[in-house]
Amino acid sequence: MATSSLPPPFVAIEGLINARSVGGFATRSDSIVKPIVLFRAADPSRITAKGKGQLLAFGVRRVFDFRADDEIVSYKSTAPDIPGVEFLRAPVSESRAFDPVSLAARMQEFAGNELETFVRLYHEILEMGGPAFEMVLRHMLERPDEPCLIHCTAGKDRTGLFTAILLMLLGVNDEEITKEYVLTAVGLEPFLPMLIERFKQQVTGDVDNWDGAMKMASSRPETMRATLNMVREKYGSAEGWVTSHTSLTEQDLVALRQNLLVKA
Numbered sequence: 001m002a003t004s005s006l007p008p009p010f011v012a013i014e015g016l017i018n019a020r021s022v023g024g025f026a027t028r029s030d031s032i033v034k035p036i037v038l039f040r041a042a043d044p045s046r047i048t049a050k051g052k053g054q055l056l057a058f059g060v061r062r063v064f065d066f067r068a069d070d071e072i073v074s075y076k077s078t079a080p081d082i083p084g085v086e087f088l089r090a091p092v093s094e095s096r097a098f099d100p101v102s103l104a105a106r107m108q109e110f111a112g113n114e115l116e117t118f119v120r121l122y123h124e125i126l127e128m129g130g131p132a133f134e135m136v137l138r139h140m141l142e143r144p145d146e147p148c149l150i151h152c153t154a155g156k157d158r159t160g161l162f163t164a165i166l167l168m169l170l171g172v173n174d175e176e177i178t179k180e181y182v183l184t185a186v187g188l189e190p191f192l193p194m195l196i197e198r199f200k201q202q203v204t205g206d207v208d209n210w211d212g213a214m215k216m217a218s219s220r221p222e223t224m225r226a227t228l229n230m231v232r233e234k235y236g237s238a239e240g241w242v243t244s245h246t247s248l249t250e251q252d253l254v255a256l257r258q259n260l261l262v263k264a
Helices: 048-055 069-075 102-103 107-112 114-128 130-142 159-170 173-203 212-215 221-235 239-245 252-260
Strands: 020-022 031-033 038-041 062-065 086-089 148-152 261-262
Touching: 020 130, 020 159, 020 173, 031 086, 031 159, 038 159, 062 130, 086 148, 102 212, 114 159, 114 221, 130 148, 130 159, 130 252, 148 173, 148 261, 159 173, 159 221, 159 239, 173 221, 221 239, 239 252, 252 261
Parallel strands: 038 148, 062 086, 062 148
Antiparallel strands: 020 038, 031 261
């Protein structure tokens, strides 16, 4: 299964769920983000032989995995073997705090206040995820002409938050960042029954309300709008988060923009 039947920016990579490119956005500096600076997706362990060729054809030579080690073991979803593609471990957390099963354990929180729970979750990811996100940003500094792929389990929360931070750094406006985030609902919708079944197999104990998982699996526009506000309230800006939670400097961010932006 793949997202080949969906329109751009979704891309056809057989066996890869919620796969799409990131780029082409206008910015406040009258520049445009390069047409493709990044690919994002769900867990790639089920990519097919055809999908491997398609991934290579897109120029991807590095894949960054935001999942925890025990999350990978639990789902039995190790990195596929693709000659010419380097799979790099970049866990946001050492424990499986942000995989869908762990989020299912917070189902009562999501049922009570979905928006507040997501914003709190995303703040936790930012507090823990500096080293992981820095690995991808450094790739973009060192290999600006080589798009990479980032993923977690569903390609929604850790992956979506990195994408939002990157687009904030590049000067993309909030509404475009929000629209990009919301696309995950489109990318995951055909596969939700399959994903929920996989999550059920991982959860220990009884879970009474699996309909509540739909809130946990959502990517609503109000969630991203509130998250962008949280970033500014907690860190001043995306730049403030980067310089306080990674070793990147203001000069690095200037170079990042030079690498990834082109004149309109």
